[in-house]
Amino acid sequence: MSDSATHHRVLVIGGGNGGVSVAARLRRAGVTDIALVEPREHHYYQPLFSHVAGGTARASITVRPQQAVIPRGVHWIRAAVTGIHPDDNAVSLDDGSRVTYDHVIVSPGLQNDWSRIPGLVEGLDSPTVASHYEHALAAKASLLLRDLTSGTVVFTEPAGPASCAGAAQKPMYQACDYWRATGVLDDIRVVMVVPTDTVFGIPAIDRELERSIDAYGIELRTGSEVINVDAAAGAVVISGPGGDERLSYDVLNAVPPQSAPDWLKTSTLPHEGDGGGFVEVDPETLRHPRYPNVWGLGDAAATRNSKCGGALRKQTFVLAKNVAAVLRGHEPAHRYDGYAVCPFTVSRSSVVWAEFDDTGALKPTIPFLPTMYRENRLSWIADRYVLPWVYWNLILTGRV
Numbered sequence: 001m002s003d004s005a006t007h008h009r010v011l012v013i014g015g016g017n018g019g020v021s022v023a024a025r026l027r028r029a030g031v032t033d034i035a036l037v038e039p040r041e042h043h044y045y046q047p048l049f050s051h052v053a054g055g056t057a058r059a060s061i062t063v064r065p066q067q068a069v070i071p072r073g074v075h076w077i078r079a080a081v082t083g084i085h086p087d088d089n090a091v092s093l094d095d096g097s098r099v100t101y102d103h104v105i106v107s108p109g110l111q112n113d114w115s116r117i118p119g120l121v122e123g124l125d126s127p128t129v130a131s132h133y134e135h136a137l138a139a140k141a142s143l144l145l146r147d148l149t150s151g152t153v154v155f156t157e158p159a160g161p162a163s164c165a166g167a168a169q170k171p172m173y174q175a176c177d178y179w180r181a182t183g184v185l186d187d188i189r190v191v192m193v194v195p196t197d198t199v200f201g202i203p204a205i206d207r208e209l210e211r212s213i214d215a216y217g218i219e220l221r222t223g224s225e226v227i228n229v230d231a232a233a234g235a236v237v238i239s240g241p242g243g244d245e246r247l248s249y250d251v252l253n254a255v256p257p258q259s260a261p262d263w264l265k266t267s268t269l270p271h272e273g274d275g276g277g278f279v280e281v282d283p284e285t286l287r288h289p290r291y292p293n294v295w296g297l298g299d300a301a302a303t304r305n306s307k308c309g310g311a312l313r314k315q316t317f318v319l320a321k322n323v324a325a326v327l328r329g330h331e332p333a334h335r336y337d338g339y340a341v342c343p344f345t346v347s348r349s350s351v352v353w354a355e356f357d358d359t360g361a362l363k364p365t366i367p368f369l370p371t372m373y374r375e376n377r378l379s380w381i382a383d384r385y386v387l388p389w390v391y392w393n394l395i396l397t398g399r400v
C-alpha cells in the first residue's frame with residue numbers, strides 16, 4: 001500500500017449521477033476513506049436539459065456547484081483520470097499523480113463524439129445548430145425552437161450507445177406542442193431521424209409515441225442516421241434504408257454519437273473483443289469478472305439495460321450493498337434487475353413514462369398501475385417537478 005494521501009479504501013471515478021449517489025450510499029452504509037475523482041466544477045441534472053430545449057425549464061436550475069453535491073466525508077479529487085491500471089490497483093490522473101485503491105467504482109459516463117459526424121463541430125458554431133445534450137447548447141436550442149415560425153427542423157438520434165437514447169426526441173414533441181399552440185405548426189416541416197426500426201423499439205411505447213408523431217405531422221426517418229452536416233449550406237445528409245438523402249434545414253438539433261471514454265476503451269477493463277470499450281461487469285452484481293475489486297456503474301458499464309438515470313437508482317443500491325458486503329468479507333448478494341426508464345415528454349404537459357427491463361419487457365414501478373406508460377399528466381408532474389427535487393435531495397444524498 002502506498003502512503004495514505006494517495007491511497008483510498010474506495011475510489012469512485014466520476015462525480016455524475018452514478019458516482020455521487022453511490023459514494024453517498026456507501027457513506028450511509030458506514031464505509032470510510034472514500035475518494036471521488038471528478039474534474040468538473042459543476043454538476044448537472046441532465047434529464048432537465050430536454051425541458052430546457054423544449055422551453056419548460058430554465059438552464060440555471062439544471063446545474064449546481066460540484067462541491068455542493070459531494071457527500072460529507074467523501075474526499076473530492078479535482079482531476080481527471082487518464083488511465084486505469086487494475087493489476088496495480090491504481091489510476092493515473094491528468095495532474096501527473098497516481099492514486100491507489102482497495103476497490104474502485106468506475107462511473108465516468110459517456111463521451112460525446114461530436115467530430116464523428118463531419119461538419120457537426122463547425123455547425124455548432126453556426127446560428128442554426130444546437131443540441132440539448134450539452135448544458136450550454138440546450139439554451140441555444142430553446143431559443144431556436146421558440147423563434148421558428150416556418151421552415152424545416154431536423155432532430156437527430158445517433159446510432160450506437162447513447163445516454164437515455166429516447167431523450168433525443170423529447171424537445172421535439174414539446175416544440176411541436178408549442179408551435180401548434182401558436183398556430184405555426186402547419187408551416188414547419190419536422191423531421192426526426194432515428195437509428196431504430198421503429199420510433200423506440202418497444203411495441204406498447206411505439207404505439208403511444210406514434211399517436212403524437214401522427215398528430216404533430218412529424219416525418220419519421222427510421223433505420224437512419226445523419227452522416228454529414230453542411231452548416232454553411234444549412235443541409236444534412238441522412239443515411240437510411242433508401243440510400244443517402246440531402247435535406248435542407250432551418251434549425252438542426254443534433255444529438256452526438258456517444259461512446260465509452262477513450263482512456264477506458266484502451267484499458268484492460270472492457271471485455272476482450274468488445275468494440276464499445278465499456279467496463280465489463282457481471283450485469284447483476286456489477287462486479288468485474290476478472291478484477292474482483294473493480295466495479296462498473298451507470299452509462300460506462302457494459303450492462304444490458306438502456307443507459308439512463310432511472311437505472312442508476314437501482315444500480316447504486318445494489319452496488320453499494322455489494323461493495324459494503326465485500327469490504328466486510330462477505331459475497332455480493334444483491335442483484336440489479338435491468339430496470340430502465342425513459343420519460344418521453346410528448347407535449348408540454350404530458351409524458352409517456354416508458355419503464356422496461358433489459359429484455360424490452362415493460363416493467364412498471366407501480367405494479368397495480370400497469371398502464372402507467374400511457375400518455376398522462378401525472379407523469380409530466382413527476383418528470384418536470386418531482387424527480388428533479390428527488391434527484392438533488394434524495395438520490396445524490398444516497399437516500400433513494
Ligand SMILES: Cc1cc2nc3c(=O)[nH]c(=O)nc-3n(C[C@H](O)[C@H](O)[C@H](O)COP(=O)(O)OP(=O)(O)OC[C@H]3O[C@@H](n4cnc5c(N)ncnc54)[C@H](O)[C@@H]3O)c2cc1C
Nearest residue numbers: 014016017018046047080081108109164298299308309310
Ligand atoms: C440530454 C439528456 C437527457 C437525459 N434524460 C434522461 C431522463 O429523462 N431520464 C433518465 O433516467 N436519464 C436521462 N438521461 C441519462 C442520465 O443523465 C445518465 O444516464 C446518467 O447521468 C448517467 O450517470 P453516470 O454517472 O453514468 O454518468 P454522468 O452522470 O454523465 O457522470 C459522469 C461523470 O464522470 C465525469 N468524468 C468523465 N470523465 C472523467 C475522467 N476521466 N475522470 C474523472 N471523472 C470523469 C464527468 O465529468 C461526469 O461528471 C439523460 C441524459 C442526457 C444527456
